[in-house]
């Protein structure tokens with residue numbers, strides 16, 4: 238990548254900006270105080286269409302000065318936004334949901350372009366989910382509550398105020414860029430905070446469009462800012478920034494550890510949504526056809542680049558072989574193709590590097606396990622240029638092997654047998670992660686036990702993947718802490734203050750005896 242003078246960079250980005258697949262490209266990748274700007278790091282980055290390997294948008298990465306400018310804008314906007322009534326914030330956010338809904342097709346196309354997602358996934362999942370989330374938080378903005386007031390000492394009245402924290406610095410991954418922007422921005426601003434969001438360098442487009450839509454809806458300049466820069470430079474500077482009150486991070490557990498170190502050094506509130514390795518536990522009385530369909534859909538959603546994707550299927554021995562056969566047969570019917578073709582089921586991975594990383598995991602597994610189906614990058618139907626990888630099923634792996642223990646983030650499912658219910662639940666819990674899980678059975682006592690004993694932030698019964706704006710999403714164990722979505726997310730984005738009034742109006746309070754004795 239060549240260096241770029243920042244003054245020319247913005248116009249160059251605008252000039253280069255054709256409209257691939259009807260996506261209007263922005264004139265810069267930094268959205269600060271209500272306007273697009275070019276970054277000042279002196280380094281360029283290209284957004285690559287992973288279906289073809291072609292660069293579709295080249296922009297200047299944010300440097301530390303851009304982070305400082307975005308934080309300053311968010312800081313300046315904070316008193317006004319925090320001081321708006323909940324009703325005013327709610328109204329602006331309802332308008333925001335309306336703008337997003339009007340632009341649904343534009344958002345879906347931009348998301349598919351930068352991620353390689355099948356257009357039906359962007360249209361039916363990412364975009365409507367984001368609109369729904371925006372409506373939910375527009376309503377929730379009016380329901381922020383503290384505990385009820387009371388005379389707990391007898392001589393005082395106490396109550397709790399729930400207050401915004403200030404400027405939130407958020408960092409997001411590339412797998413669901415629009416939804417991650419929504420999950421970070423919406424609870425933060427509904428509660429009266431302002432925000433600086435750093436999307437992944439690979440996928441800035443829909444985060445920038447999301448921030449622009451907020452402005453168009455009348456959310457004041459500086460409330461929502463986006464800086465697109467490298468993790469080490471812009472990301473670390475944002476986390477360590479003294480004017481940022483809270484860090485909210487979604488990404489890998491490895492980077493989350495680094496973010497936690499920096500945030501801890503500056504005594505920041507921290508919310509971490511990290512990796513996952515979701516188990517999929519099939520008891521021997523399960524509906525086999527439902528479990529097979531659930532496993533294929535749960536493993537392949539977003540080409541497996543989903544932190545809650547089904548990755549480890551534990552199947553009770555009587556059903557194991559039929560399950561393996563059923564999943565292999567169904568995987569063979571999945572259509573890989575152009576993300577903009579409406580019949581495509583599975584798009585490419587996010588990048589050729591990610592595809593090679595997945596292939597390396599599978600190639601190493603060949604030494605100790607059996608690749609039942611897949612395990613290769615398709616070369617036909619014009620797919621060779623893209624970052625495609627075939628749906629892959631692996632059997633006969635040991636519980637402690639890499640393919641069972643590590644997050645792969647690709648279209649790869651591993652299947653292991655178990656005998657007793659005890660063993661199934663023990664194996665499900667036997668990784669460092671705890672983000673999501675599912676259990677499959679017709680027996681309410683078995684599924685009830687699974688919901689109690691599986692250590693994960695979400696346990697589905699007889700399904701795997703659906704999420705809801707009303708329900709919390711977040712991890713146990715090395716998958717992090719804190720919640721996205723739902724009213725629970727306000728616990729992250731607000732702080733509570735105890736206010737205490739004296740009711741006696743006497744100069745010498747009863748408790749002053751501890752100082753003045755019996756005088």
Ligand code: NAD
Nearest residue numbers: 409410411436437468472473488489492510511512513544
């Ligand atoms: P990543 O950890 O590599 O990057 C995430 C973000 O962190 C990016 O914006 C990146 O630029 C930034 N970053 C990188 N190094 C940084 C540093 N030193 N300081 C500050 N920021 C830095 O993750 P990814 O590859 O973009 O996304 C995949 C990962 O995200 C997977 O592990 C997946 O499980 C996880 N994820 C988790 C959830 C969840 O809700 N728990 C949701 C989506 C993705």
